Amino acid sequence: NEQVRRARAECEREEAGVSYARRVLQGRIDLLRVELERRHEGGHDLTTLLADLPRILASDQYPSDPLQARAVNVSVPEAAEVLEAEIDEIVDRAGLDDLGGRDADDLAQLIEELATYERYLSGLRRQLFERIDMLRDELVQRYKDGRASVGDLL
Amino acid sequence: MDREVRALWGRYADARDPEVREQLILHYAPLVKYVAGRVGVGMPSSVDHADLVSYGVFGLMDAIEKFDPGRGVKFETYAVTRIRGSIIDELRAVDWVPRSVRSQARKIEAAIQHLVHLRGRSPTDEELAEELDLEVSELQDALARMAMTSVAALDETLHVGDGDRIPLVETLQDLTAVLPEESVDDAATKALLREMIVRLTEREQMVLGLYYFEGMTLAQVGEVLGVTESRICQIHTKAVMALRVKLLE
Ligand SMILES: Nc1nc2c(ncn2[C@@H]2O[C@@H]3COP(=O)(O)O[C@H]4[C@@H](O)[C@H](n5cnc6c(=O)[nH]c(N)nc65)O[C@@H]4COP(=O)(O)O[C@H]3[C@H]2O)c(=O)[nH]1
């Protein structure tokens, strides 16, 4: 049991980092997309963007169901640091100096690069879920036939 | 931190310029997507996720205002704590758990506390219903209505001392790990939790194990145990209440 748990804990540690970097990157992409849209419409007002944050950042959420809930913790995982550094590098390489001065084409290019990286993170995340859920199912089987119990965890 | 942001913090430190502040909020706003996404897990469907984001943005503004770069803490780490706290505080202010459900939960917890003292173990549904002068079906209906599946539901009731909350989820998930940098309080909390978990019913232990230690969804735990959806919610809620009662002693 120990071995299976350790393998899964390692995957979960990595997944926590990937999921964190993924959600933060998704938020960033969606904000840049709204900014690009506004650029094309000619207006560029930061304050209205801030007022729209709830709509932009909760865009993909649908009503939750307590039965589909999973125990989650809310923290900044260490494993995210490496990924965040890679994302920062993409942004730095785009060479845009500040939010106001970005050229629309450069901005569109940056969004595309970030979206490619987001798809990479989502793919990594799916693979980690597959592995985590496989290791978990192995443990659950052992709960069912008595080879594992909560007691051995305490 | 990319170059652009470091420059923003530098300008904000020199002069609290509202426009620089807005750019900082915009830069770190994605953190709110992460926190609101996770605090939103397991919430009743009546809670609007966009509201969680707007509560979280308040917390982010607060974090930017109060952040002291000299302290050597990463801003993201500081901000995530403040954003989460702000969402939970704002939820409580709008009474996201109806008062009637909240007061009923308190009665049930008081009854659990009494029976745990009396018998040294978690009560069965029948014992608890009798103590509360309810039919077992009435008790089970009440428990099914109190889904303790979200961070906010688990988090908010554990106000201890001067306002620091014990994140029950983290503590439970960490129960099996020995953390080097554990504080005395955390170690004490874990000891209490371990002591209580072994006094729960067999089935409650299994639910806690599969949900907190093995990372399953409640629906998946219900499938493994072969119980209905509302029954798994009840077992989970009652097990969490027994743990909370222990921690609040
Ligand atoms: N309940 C739940 N469902 C999940 C979760 N993760 C993935 N899914 C489901 O699986 C689909 C594919 O996810 P993906 O491969 O990560 O692929 C995702 C991801 O690459 C990206 N994406 C997801 N959310 C956002 C977002 O808010 N902003 C941006 N820019 N991209 C997003 O778009 C793709 C499609 O997203 P969806 O249409 O939402 O479709 C999602 C969603 O239905 C989860 O943690 N919880």
Ligand SMILES: Nc1nc2c(ncn2[C@@H]2O[C@@H]3COP(=O)(O)O[C@H]4[C@@H](O)[C@H](n5cnc6c(=O)[nH]c(N)nc65)O[C@@H]4COP(=O)(O)O[C@H]3[C@H]2O)c(=O)[nH]1
């Ligand atoms: N072992 C395992 N773990 C899983 C699986 N799906 C998600 N998780 C993990 O469980 C957390 C909560 O997922 P959720 O309840 O669906 O709650 C999700 C969901 O409501 C939403 N979300 C995330 N990605 C997507 C997406 O692509 N599309 C949609 N529509 N919603 C998403 O944000 C919330 C938080 O997402 P995260 O921070 O990524 O945190 C996720 C992720 O770390 C899975 O199939 N197996």
